[in-house]
Amino acid sequence: MTGGLGGLVHLGLLYDAPDDLVASAVPYVRRAIADGDEVHLVVDRRTARTFREALGGDAGGVVFPPPSSMLPPSAPGFPATVQSWARTDRRTTVLGQYPATMPAPDCGFGEDALNLVLRDLPLTLICTCHRDLDPDLLAVARRTHPHLATPAGRVDNPDFRTPPTADPVPADLWGAVAVRLGVDGTAGLAEVRQYVADVAERAGLTGDAVRAAVLAVHEAAVLACRSGDPERAALVVEVRARPGHTLFSEIVGPPAPAESLGDGADPLAHLRPFCAGAHLHDGPDGRAVRVLTTI
């Protein structure tokens, strides 16, 4: 929900050598520069040198942060880091390399988080993975990217699997369900806040971090209520926790009237400062608002 900037483009790029990586990536980088994107290529020095040579004069429009400056997908703070890259006035393109030592399960968790709750951000993320890395890590790269960047261009990824968002959700993705309750309208949100605060504290949040988590879920619920009559809208609130890692909340309300959709403004802008990621999905069966808080 970012107006005319478009949502997340999440590309996987599998390569055998730096030249291979650069050849596949350069068309995307050139297009991003031409479109006015902010472009970050977070790669090792040898690959950076190859990129500079391939881009020639266009390399001036690119930033090359050191790999040590970026959290890998396996880090708990990764979704929040990705969130911080988004701009309101232009798209951002970031290319990064999978570290060889990254734990595959945690990497999969971080990548799934992007697909679930950050897919409305104006970002192009190109995640590159050397084919010689741990097979489990390579499998994660194949499973978590809807499209692949290849020398022949962007292709659909047949191995991509959408992370499940409804029951049965694997406990290793967002954790076990800590709270599931139904409330009617905004009058029931005080009860929701109490439950979220309890779960957040048990998951390891403290002080203002608890308040921010509670506020983000509350605002998501208000948004879900507003797709119907705010005083009567029936909501189902589900909160999952991975202690020490994440708090994931999904609030499902009535379907929004068609005329209220797509006015260009970001309906989540007011709650984004208080969470690591948020996503709104309007479907014929209802409105779902998802909020991710990292711990």
Add this chain to the structure above:
Amino acid sequence: MASVRFAEPPVGGDPRHTLLVADAVDHGRRGTAAWVERELAHGSKVYYKGWLSDGRRPEQHWLAGPAGPRGARDALTSGQLEFLDFPTVVARTGGTADGVIALFRDEVERALDDRWPTVALSQESPRLPMADAAQVCDYAAWEAGFDVLTERWPVRVLCQLTVPHENDTAQWETVAVHHRDLVDGVWSAGVGAGRWQPRGDLDAHVARRFGAAVHGALRAARAHEDGPDLHLDLSAVDFMDVACAEILMLAARSAPAGQQLVLHDGQRFLRRLFDAVGRPASVRESEDA
């Protein structure tokens, strides 16, 4: 297990003039019944103004039924509780502010002459049309009359606002006038040490009424001898959402030049919220921060 804390109307203690807001009729009756029951138990003389269906007697009002306060039926018989229906109030007072105030003053004086130690007055949601400025002024005048009663005598007043019974203007003005002392589900408001103090949870469900109370507090501060700034004590706010934060900041932004909102105490997180929604120059921290 999480539990939600609801504010309850105050009982006993110093004279005060409180508004009890209820989203639904049964919620209002529960709070009112508790208040009347406690006042009866404290030995107060209780005057109650309410609505009666055509042809019904006070003994048939809900107050004397199973949902009413314990002891109400006996109190009606003994005279500790007196009931008057609104049509009779209008007939006796002409429906004017002066007439209403005179009626209540006479009742208070009569109770004190009869040696009741304290007097408790409660009236159900009056369903006033408040169709024009004159009617709003009249309403504000008679509510000010309650303030005079509580300043002069040992009188406690519980005004009731039943939301489904009142139009938007009536809801707004009723809450604005009562900003000094109101109870509304999970939030309430009061005044202490020259500061207006909202308490509890301020969220989208009560945002419009919170806005009315802020409006009333700003309006009263402009007329106060220590004004025009409104000193806001945030120490008892447990939760505030974006809707209420925006209302507060917008109210401060649209206040007349020279009037400021001065923030006292409260969570650091509230300041982060105010900054996120946009804090205008007319909002400042107190010097004791």
